[in-house]
Amino acid sequence: EADIYQTPRYLVIGTGKKITLECSQTMGHDKMYWYQQDPGMELHLIHYSYGVNSTEKGDLSSESTVSRIRTEHFPLTLESARPSHTSQYLCASSEWGRGNIQYFGAGTRLSVL
Amino acid sequence: AQRVTQPEKLLSVFKGAPVELKCNYSYSGSPELFWYVQYSRQRLQLLLRHISRESIKGFTADLNKGETSFHLKKPFAQEEDSAMYYCALSAAGGGSNYKLTFGKGTLLTVNP
Numbered sequence: 001e002a003d004i005y006q007t008p009r010y011l012v013i014g015t016g017k018k019i020t021l022e023c024s025q026t027m028g029h030d031k032m033y034w035y036q037q038d039p040g041m042e043l044h045l046i047h048y049s050y051g052v053n054s055t056e057k058g059d060l061s062s063e064s065t066v067s068r069i070r071t072e073h074f075p076l077t078l079e080s081a082r083p084s085h086t087s088q089y090l091c092a093s094s095e096w097g098r099g100n101i102q103y104f105g106a107g108t109r110l111s112v113l
Numbered sequence: 114a115q116r117v118t119q120p121e122k123l124l125s126v127f128k129g130a131p132v133e134l135k136c137n138y139s140y141s142g143s144p145e146l147f148w149y150v151q152y153s154r155q156r157l158q159l160l161l162r163h164i165s166r167e168s169i170k171g172f173t174a175d176l177n178k179g180e181t182s183f184h185l186k187k188p189f190a191q192e193e194d195s196a197m198y199y200c201a202l203s204a205a206g207g208g209s210n211y212k213l214t215f216g217k218g219t220l221l222t223v224n225p
Contacts, residue, residue: 033213040122042217043157043199058212090157100145100203102213104157 002027006091006105013081014113021076021108023091032074033102035090036060043090049074081112115140117202119216126190127224134185134219136174136200146176146183147201147213157199160185170194190223197221 004025013019025032030051035043035058045058049068063085064078074093078085088109092102116139126132138144148160161169163176163183174185183200200216 035215040218040220043213043215045212045214048212059214100213101147101159101162103159106156 004091004093004103004105006089006108008108009106010109010111012111012113015080015082017081019078019081019110021089021091021110023074023076023105024072025074025091025093025103025105026072027093027095027103028071029093029095029103030071031094031096032068033092033094034058034064034066034074034076035092036062037088037090037107039088047076081110083112086110086112115144115202115212115214117200117214117216119198119200119219121219122217123220123222125222125224128192129189132187132190132194132221132223134198134200134221136183136185136216138181138183138200138202140181140202140204142204144176145203146174147203148172148174148183148185149199149201149215151197151199153196160198190221192223192225195221195223 007022032049034047036046037043044060046062047066049055055066064076066076088107090107091105094102118137146163150160151157172187197218199218201213203213
């Protein structure tokens with residue numbers, strides 16, 4: 001079934017650990033995005049990609065990094081997690097030629113202690 | 114710069130009452146506007162976009178370029194409409210800019 005998958009759904013980790021949030025889509029979309037969302041607040045774009053080997057920083061500065069080696073996979077990495085990284089991270093994808101309708105994953109809720 | 118403003122953080126209405134969720138935007142070019150909805154324990158999903166000019170689940174939204182608004186309306190609210198609603202904007206046609214800018218969201222509660 002065509003979908004966008006995020007793992008893990010919840011992650012509690014200690015300060016200083018390296019973490020990777022996974023995002024994969026089976027929708028055949030070229031464009032993918034990462035958003036950060038604090039509870040009750042708006043979504044902020046932190047990274048986006050228009051295709052393989054294409055990554056750009058979004059509107060909100062983030063210490064995270066991303067890679068796009070395969071079309072369907074867009075992982076986000078934090079080299080050294082800090083409490084300020086505690087948030088929800090949403091992955092989305094969209095396709096060329098359909099305006100900018102974005103499809104979202106279920107999100108990863110990250111808590112850094 | 115793109116900006117989306119949703120002035121109401123919370124909106125509470127009774128079942129059967131009309132509901133209007135406000136959205137104003139700021140953008141120098143030609144915008145494409147969207148409403149996304151997030152029901153409890155579900156993922157964020159598209160409700161409607163202005164170029165489709167369609168009614169989804171009884172909701173409609175008209176783009177008013179003069180007032181730079183894209184308010185979401187429904188004549189008779191239902192309890193299942195209770196959710197978080199986000200207004201979003203991107204450049205029309207995409208081009209090199211497929212980024213979405215979201216408002217802060219409005220939590221709609223429909224009381225029985």
